[in-house]
Amino acid sequence: MVTSTSTPTVASEAALSPPVLSYPQVAGLGVAIEQYHLAPNDAAFSPLSTHLITWNLGEPGNLASIQDGWTQKALMVKGGTTLIPAGQPRHWCWNHGVDVLQLQLQPQLIAQIAAASTIDISRIELVNRFGIYDPQMEYIGRSLLAEMQSDGLAGQLYVESLVNLLVIHLLRQHSAFAPPQATSQFSPSRFKQVIEYIHDNLAQTLSLADLANIANLSPSRFAYRFRQETGLSPHQYLIHARIEQATHLLRAGGEISVGEIAHRVGFTDQSHFTRHFKRIVGVTPKAVLQDSQNVLNYSPNIQDSEP
Numbered sequence: 486m487v488t489s490t491s492t493p494t495v496a497s498e499a500a501l502s503p504p505v506l507s508y509p510q511v512a513g514l515g516v517a518i519e520q521y522h523l524a525p526n527d528a529a530f531s532p533l534s535t536h537l538i539t540w541n542l543g544e545p546g547n548l549a550s551i552q553d554g555w556t557q558k559a560l561m562v563k564g565g566t567t568l569i570p571a572g573q574p575r576h577w578c579w580n581h582g583v584d585v586l587q588l589q590l591q592p593q594l595i596a597q598i599a600a601a602s603t604i605d606i607s608r609i610e611l612v613n614r615f616g617i618y619d620p621q622m623e624y625i626g627r628s629l630l631a632e633m634q635s636d637g638l639a640g641q642l643y644v645e646s647l648v649n650l651l652v653i654h655l656l657r658q659h660s661a662f663a664p665p666q667a668t669s670q671f672s673p674s675r676f677k678q679v680i681e682y683i684h685d686n687l688a689q690t691l692s693l694a695d696l697a698n699i700a701n702l703s704p705s706r707f708a709y710r711f712r713q714e715t716g717l718s719p720h721q722y723l724i725h726a727r728i729e730q731a732t733h734l735l736r737a738g739g740e741i742s743v744g745e746i747a748h749r750v751g752f753t754d755q756s757h758f759t760r761h762f763k764r765i766v767g768v769t770p771k772a773v774l775q776d777s778q779n780v781l782n783y784s785p786n787i788q789d790s791e792p
Contacts, residue, residue: 502521502522502523502524504519504520504521505520505521505522506519506520506633506634507519507520507633508629508632508633508637510637510641510644511641511644511648514594514641514644514645514648515590515591515593515594515597516588516589516590516591516594516648517535517588517589518586518587518588518589518629518633519586519587520542520584520585520586520587520630520633521583521584521585521587522582522583522584523579523582523583523584523585524582525579525580525581525582526578526579527577527578528576528577529574529575529576530574530575530576530577531574532571532572532573532574532575533569533571533572533589534571534572534592535571535589535590535591535592536568536569536570536571536589536590536592536595536611536655537567537568537569537571537575537587537588537589537590538566538567538568538569538587538588538589538590538622538626538651539566539567539585539586539587539588540564540565540566540585540586540587540622540623540626540627540630541561541562541563541564541565541566541583541584541585542563542584542585542586542630543563543582543583543584543585544563545560545561545562545563545565546560546561546579546580546581546583547559547560547561547579547580547581548560548561548567548577548578548579548615548616549577549578549579550567550575550576550577550615551576551577551578552573552574552576552693552708553693553708553718553719553720554718554720554721555691555692555693555719555720557615557616557692557693557694559615559616560616561583561616562618564618564620564623564626564627565616565617565618566614566617566618566619566622566623566626567614567615567616567617568611568612568613568614568617568655568659569613570610570611570612570613571592573613586626586629586630588626588629588651590648590651590652594648594652595611595652595655595656598649598652598653598656599652599656602653602656604656606656608662609656609660609661609662610660610661610706611655611656611659611660612659612660612661613694614659615694619658619659621654621658622651622654625647625650625651625654628647629644629647632644632647661702675699675700675701676700676714678699678700679696679699679700679711682696682699683696683719683722683723683726684726684730687723687726687727687730687750687751688748688749688750688751689751690751691723693707693708693719696711696719707719723751724761724765725765727750727751727752727761728750728761728762728765728766730750731746731747731749731750731758731762731770732762732766732773734746734749734750735770735773735774736773738774743755743758743759743770743771743774746758746770747759747770758770759771
C-alpha cells in the first residue's frame with residue numbers, strides 16, 4: 486500500500502490521468518464508461534452523485550480503501566470489481582500501475598429499470614463492494630470494454646441490453662433490503678452485539694464491514710447509526726475502548742511493560758498508543774504505570790469526542 490504523511494488530495498480520476506478510452510455514445514442511456522491507466526497513488530475522491538463500478542483490467546495488485554479511519558485491504562484479481570454507491574466518499578491507495586474500466590450509473594436509471602422489473606427500489610439499496618470477484622460482473626465489464634474498443638460496432642441496443650443486465654444483477658446480488666425501521670436506529674440486540682464484539686476483540690484488526698455485518702446494515706448506514714447511538718465514529722469508539730482497557734491494565738501494576746499493554750489492546754506500536762492515551766487520559770501510560778494514584782480518580786469516558 487502507498488503510504489502518505491499528508492492529507493491526500495481530493496481529486497478525480499481525470500485529474501490523476503486522462504482517460505485512455507471513453508464511450509460518449511452511451512451518455513443518453515444514463516451511464517458513463519471510461520478506461521484509465523493510473524500510476525501508483527494515495528488519493529481521496531469527492532463523492533459522486535452516481536453509482537460507480539470499477540473493473541481491474543490488468544494484473545492482480547494490492548488496493549487499500551480507507552473510510553472513516555478504517556483501512557480495508559484487498560488483492561484485486563484480474564476482473565475484480567468495486568462498487569461505490571452514490572454519495573459515498575472514496576479514499577484509495579495503490580502501489581502499482583493499474584488499468585481499470587469505470588462505469589457510472591445514474592440513480593434514476595436504476596429506478597427506471599427496477600420499476601420495469603416490478604422491483605420496489607424504495608425498499609433496497611446498493612451496497613459497497615470492495616475487491617470482489619463476480620464472474621457475471623466481469624463478463625458484463627469485458628463486453629462493454631469490447632464494444633468501446635470496436636467504437637460501438639454492435640450498436641446502442643446491445644449496450645443498453647448489457648446495462649440492463651448489469652442493473653438487474655446489482656439489484657439481485659449486490660443490494661440490501663432496507664425495512665422502514667432500519668432508517669431510525671439500531672435494534673437494541675444488534676447494537677449490543679456490536680459493542681460486545683468490539684470489547685471482546687480489542688487486540689484484533691476490526692473492519693467496518695465486519696461490524697456492519699453484525700448490525701445487518703451497509704457500512705455507510707452502520708457508521709451513521711453508530712455515531713448517532715454513541716456520539717463517536719466506530720473508529721473513535723474503538724480507540725477509546727482500547728484506552729479504557731489499557732488503563733485498567735496499567736492500574737493493575739505488575740511486571741507488564743507499556744509496550745506489552747499497547748500490543749494487548751490492539752495498538753500497532755507504543756508511540757501510537759502513548760499519543761492516544763495522553764490525548765484521552767491527560768497523562769502518559771508510563772506515568773500511570775509508575776504511580777497509579779496519579780489518575781486514581783480518573784475514569785476514561787467512552788463518550789468523549791475526538792478533537
